[in-house]
Amino acid sequence: xxxxVLWWVERALLLLISTIxxxxxxxxxxxxxxxxxxxxxxxLDFSPTLANFATVFSDPWNLGDMxxxxxxxxxxxxxxxxxxxxxxxxxxxxxxxxxxxxLFFLILSTQFIPAVVIxxxxxxxxxxxxxxxxxxxLIVVNLAIVTPFVIWMIKGFIDAIPTDSEEAAMIDGASRLxxxxxxxxxxxxxxxxxxxxxxxxxxWNEFLFALIxxxxxxxxxxxGLVSFRTERGDLWELMSAAGVMITVPIFIMALLIQKHxxxxxxxxxxx
Amino acid sequence: MAEVQLVxxxxxYGAFLAVPKQSLTIEEGEFLVLLGPSGCGxxxxxxxxxxxxxITSGDLMIAGERANDKPPKDRDIAMVFQNYGLYPHMTVGExxxxxxxxxxxDRKARETRVQETAEKVELQALLKRRPSELxxxxxxxxxxxxxxxxxxxxxxxxxxxxxLDAKLRVTMRAELKHLHHELGVxxxxxxxxxxxxxxxxxxxxxxxxxxxxxxxxxxxxxxEPADLFVAGFIGSPSMNLVEGRITxxxxxxQGVSLPVAEPDRGDVVMGIRPEDVQLTRDGDAPISGKLxxxxxxxxxxxxxxxxxxxxxxxRGPADFEAPIDAPCALAPKPGARIHLFDKKTGQRxxx
Numbered sequence: 001x002x003x004x005v006l007w008w009v010e011r012a013l014l015l016l017i018s019t020i021x022x023x024x025x026x027x028x029x030x031x032x033x034x035x036x037x038x039x040x041x042x043x044l045d046f047s048p049t050l051a052n053f054a055t056v057f058s059d060p061w062n063l064g065d066m067x068x069x070x071x072x073x074x075x076x077x078x079x080x081x082x083x084x085x086x087x088x089x090x091x092x093x094x095x096x097x098x099x100x101x102x103l104f105f106l107i108l109s110t111q112f113i114p115a116v117v118i119x120x121x122x123x124x125x126x127x128x129x130x131x132x133x134x135x136x137x138l139i140v141v142n143l144a145i146v147t148p149f150v151i152w153m154i155k156g157f158i159d160a161i162p163t164d165s166e167e168a169a170m171i172d173g174a175s176r177l178x179x180x181x182x183x184x185x186x187x188x189x190x191x192x193x194x195x196x197x198x199x200x201x202x203x204w205n206e207f208l209f210a211l212i213x214x215x216x217x218x219x220x221x222x223x224g225l226v227s228f229r230t231e232r233g234d235l236w237e238l239m240s241a242a243g244v245m246i247t248v249p250i251f252i253m254a255l256l257i258q259k260h261x262x263x264x265x266x267x268x269x270x271x
Numbered sequence: 272m273a274e275v276q277l278v279x280x281x282x283x284y285g286a287f288l289a290v291p292k293q294s295l296t297i298e299e300g301e302f303l304v305l306l307g308p309s310g311c312g313x314x315x316x317x318x319x320x321x322x323x324x325x326i327t328s329g330d331l332m333i334a335g336e337r338a339n340d341k342p343p344k345d346r347d348i349a350m351v352f353q354n355y356g357l358y359p360h361m362t363v364g365e366x367x368x369x370x371x372x373x374x375x376x377d378r379k380a381r382e383t384r385v386q387e388t389a390e391k392v393e394l395q396a397l398l399k400r401r402p403s404e405l406x407x408x409x410x411x412x413x414x415x416x417x418x419x420x421x422x423x424x425x426x427x428x429x430x431x432x433x434x435l436d437a438k439l440r441v442t443m444r445a446e447l448k449h450l451h452h453e454l455g456v457x458x459x460x461x462x463x464x465x466x467x468x469x470x471x472x473x474x475x476x477x478x479x480x481x482x483x484x485x486x487x488x489x490x491x492x493x494x495e496p497a498d499l500f501v502a503g504f505i506g507s508p509s510m511n512l513v514e515g516r517i518t519x520x521x522x523x524x525q526g527v528s529l530p531v532a533e534p535d536r537g538d539v540v541m542g543i544r545p546e547d548v549q550l551t552r553d554g555d556a557p558i559s560g561k562l563x564x565x566x567x568x569x570x571x572x573x574x575x576x577x578x579x580x581x582x583x584x585x586r587g588p589a590d591f592e593a594p595i596d597a598p599c600a601l602a603p604k605p606g607a608r609i610h611l612f613d614k615k616t617g618q619r620x621x622x
Contacts, residue, residue, distance in 0.1 A: 162356075171346075174373055
């Protein structure tokens with residue numbers, strides 16, 4: 001019966017790890033619905049309230065503006081990064097150009113530089129351009145961060161598509177662009193969608209650049225969280241409510257990813 | 272319909288020479304089979320015609336026009352891929368209709384044409400399905416239907432039957448032959464299956480290491496193989512090949528003494544097909560040895576005889592029986608062909 005012992009050990013470990021991982025999240029969700037006086041107690045016995053959400057959305061916190069900033073920055077970043085990255089990924093996957101490997105390495109190598117190292121040059125650059133505290137600056141920076149990642153991800157998905165179907169389409173009379181539109185994109189769609197959501201999450205959670213490059217107008221949600229550390233102390237219940245606002249969209253997206261990620265689109269193309 | 276000409280066409284991948292410089296003319300309406308073992312360059316040659324592989328040097332002419340730099344879509348060809356190359360996100364009907372859609376045919380005309388084509392390959396009941404819901408044979412037929420839905424200048428078929436089971440392969444072979452007869456479109460067909468090549472081809476090009484070793488009708492390839500490679504590759508079971516020498520107008524090897532029409536010389540390989548050898552009770556038969564194996568194939572028995580290094584297989588009557596190791600004698604049938612090759616170069620001697 002050693003197998004059943006192992007089974008129990010496994011479950012116990014899984015439970016332990018999940019507890020450790022989920023505890024802060026659960027704590028945040030509970031605190032978001034607590035009154036200030038209950039915020040420091042771990043008790044589950046409290047009368048839930050939506051007041052914290054009302055507070056964070058009103059003056060002086062104005063979380064609504066930050067939500068809007070975050071949504072615009074993340075959405076525009078995805079809308080630009082994913083189409084560009086898809087075309088780049090297709091090229092890297094299919095065209096045997098000289099120096100292709102080096103070029104691909106070069107693109108990935110931009111990810112090796114720690115953000116802290118380049119945040120100051122970025123700050124100076126955007127100050128010269130007069131773009132400090134604008135969404136445009138954040139979008140540009142986020143594009144620089146996520147595009148290499150997304151190229152790399154989508155290339156993986158396109159690599160997995162057999163070239164036979166593409167060649168068949170070319171012989172059937174399709175141009176290269178038509179092949180991409182009719183054959184490659186539909187087959188890579190689950191991968192591209194996954195990459196888009198991944199890209200959205202990265203941008204949504206980006207903190208360092210948003211902290212340095214924004215002051216008032218273009219502040220995003222993660223930076224907004226910091227403002228709940230005031231001279232009156234840390235306002236945990238408000239911070240939690242804002243935290244919930246940041247987390248929930250990501251939760252929903254993670255669920256969407258799961259659903260699409262498991263479904264293969266290439267089945268049936270070749271033997 | 273069109274004539275296809277390869278003039279001094281060569282294909283290199285960096286330093287690797289895949290297909291050495293050679294010329295080939297595929298006549299209008301012809302069914303040409305490129306036959307050879309895997310890695311012999313037959314698929315590369317076909318892909319150069321299709322435009323899926325760049326031609327390193329030389330000219331490709333389709334219907335008298337240089338086609339080297341034409342993209343595949345402008346060459347007016349249809350191709351059946353070994354791995355089908357279907358569009359998994361489209362239904363069977365959409366797969367078949369895609370070439371028509373690209374040519375701007377309107378929906379209604381397209382549907383009628385798809386329906387007609389589907390009937391030809393017996394797919395009409397499956398038009399709404401997706402490729403992933405089909406069996407291998409059905410997918411193969413979708414690939415075929417997609418190729419024949421329009422009438423191109425050239426058909427290219429890359430081992431289109433290799434993924435089918437033995438029975439379906441024979442049926443589809445006959446269908447392909449009939450289709451070629453019906454449409455009369457110039458067809459290039461790649462296979463490593465000599466049976467397919469023999470049954471389908473107007474002419475067969477046997478390839479080895481990128482080179483066309485022999486280009487001829489199936490009949491000629493079978494009866495007059497140009498060298499040892501072709502001799503051993505064509506025919507099932509393959510031709511018996513025995514090393515020996517010619518002395519006094521006789522081919523001599525261990526257990527073999529056959530009169531031949533070539534001048535005396537050493538280093539000769541004699542070839543004779545199992546179909547051309549028969550069992551004999553004659554005391555001084557030209558081939559003698561001990562019975563090594565008996566294999567009943569249904570309509571006949573393959574009798575293998577051995578004598579030292581000599582091993583010869585003959586196709587005998589189905590009811591032939593004898594104990595293993597029994598002395599055994601064989602003789603060429605009247606009118607049998609005895610092929611002689613140079614052992615060093617492999618070339619046919621009477622060529």
